[in-house]
Amino acid sequence: MLIVAVVDVSAGSGAGFLPLVALGPAFAGLVGGWRRTAVIGVLALALCTALGLYDEAFHGRRGYTALASVAGVTAAGWVAAVMRQRREREFANMRSIAEVAQRVLLRPVPRRAGHLHTALSYTSAVAEARIGGDLYEVVATPTGVRVIVGDVQGKGLAAVETAAVVVGAFREAAYEEPELTGVGARVERAADRVLQGEKFVTALIAELSPGRGAVFLNYGHPPPMAVRADGTVRFPEPDQYALPLGLGIHAADGPKPFRVDFGPGDQLLLYTDGVTEARNQERAFYPLAERAHLLRDADPELALNALHDDLTEHAGGQLHDDAAMLLLRHREEGTGSGSRPEAR
Known part of the structure; x- marks a missing residue:
């Protein structure tokens, strides 16, 4: 004026x-x-x-x-x-x-669970959303720490509803089932009830204990990244992959458990395909194995933040798919290994 x-x-x-x-x-x-x-x-x-x-x-x-x-x-x-x-x-x-509602569905993971230090990174592809079609949960039980990471096919409200069913079934089964295969069977039955047509959920369910290492059930999900204390990186896979959740009614048997050595100083990164399928301007996928050195920080949250920042930079500042990363770090001997999780 x-x-x-x-x-x-x-x-x-x-x-x-x-x-x-x-x-x-x-x-x-x-x-x-x-x-x-x-x-x-x-x-x-x-x-x-x-x-x-x-x-x-x-x-x-x-x-x-x-x-x-x-x-x-x-x-x-x-x-x-x-x-x-x-x-x-x-x-x-x-x-x-x-x-x-989002915090009720996907709660923050505890900083410590049993003999583990944990850290989480979750990025939703939907603007203004905290969650999407990826799911996770960490539960400390008397038999060990049980974990799930999954990816629901599709996006939007329908994917969130499916993720809520799968996470709810896992939370109950993780406490009640003595064997990991029983946990997987209950989660699979819950997914079969809500998924119709060709909808499915890829998932990785694990049980980690100081004596047995890590035992996995893989429902068509990307393999975890195991980083040894000496910096060696590998991606352990089952002898035979099982069908994703929701498609199990078409198969006679579920996934076979397979064990991975997991000792003091070792790390396991569980993730969804939004991480490995993130592309840069040259349409190259994110080289996760080459970025394992970013997890060297003594603080697991800072280490995972560094990996997330590198992933976002690789994708040009914006991820086009939900991306979840759960870092499990074996606590050094002598730091205690109680099964009671520490609240954030």
């Missing part, structure tokens, strides 16, 4: 810049609240009146037309500001409810 006033005074009364004073309340209605819009509108009317008197525009209809334009734009901007603020409040309420 100041620029319009300076230009109007400099150009003279015949230039016709007077109605442009309405730009003030127009922009105020876009970015400010209704009070600010009203104040700017009053100032615009006062400025328009002063410029109209200076230009002698009120001898004809030009001055009154300019005043009417400013008043009309002010009223429209005020209404727009009121409606926008109302929508912002509704969106804030819905977002807070969604965040609570």
Whole structure:
């Protein structure tokens, strides 16, 4: 409005810049609240009146037309500001409810579970969402720490609903089933009840104990990355992959358990295909094995954050698929190995 006033005074009364004073309340209605819009509108009317008197525009209809334009734009901007603020409040309420629901579905993992240090990185491909079609859970039981990481086919609300069923079934079975195969069978039955057609969930279920190392059930999921204390990297795979969850009704047998050595100083990274299938500008996949050195930090959360930042940089700043990474680090001997998880 100041620029319009300076230009109007400099150009003279015949230039016709007077109605442009309405730009003030127009922009105020876009970015400010209704009070600010009203104040700017009053100032615009006062400025328009002063410029109209200076230009002698009120001898004809030009001055009154300019005043009417400013008043009309002010009223429209005020209404727009009121409606926008109302929508912002509704969106804030819905977002807070969604965040609570998302935290109930996928809780933060404990920093310590049994003989493990744990860290989690989760990135949803859906804007403004905390969760998507990937799922995870860490449960400390008397038989060891049981873990699941999975990836639901598809995106959106349907994928979140399926993830909720699978995670809920795992949480119950992890405490109640004495054998890991029993946990997998219950999770598979739950998935078969909710998945229809060709929908499925790839999953990796594991049990980790100080004496037995790590035992896995692989339902068509990418293999974990095992990083030894000496820096050696390998991707242990089963002798034969099983069908993903939801497709098990077409197979006679479920996955066969396979064991992986896991001792003090070792690390296991469980992840979803959103990590390994992230592409850069040259359409090259993310080289996870070559980035294992990023997990050397003594703090597992800082180590996983470094890996996540590198993944995001590789993808050009934006991941186009849900990506979950769960880092399990064997605690050094002498640090304790109780089965009670430590809350965040």
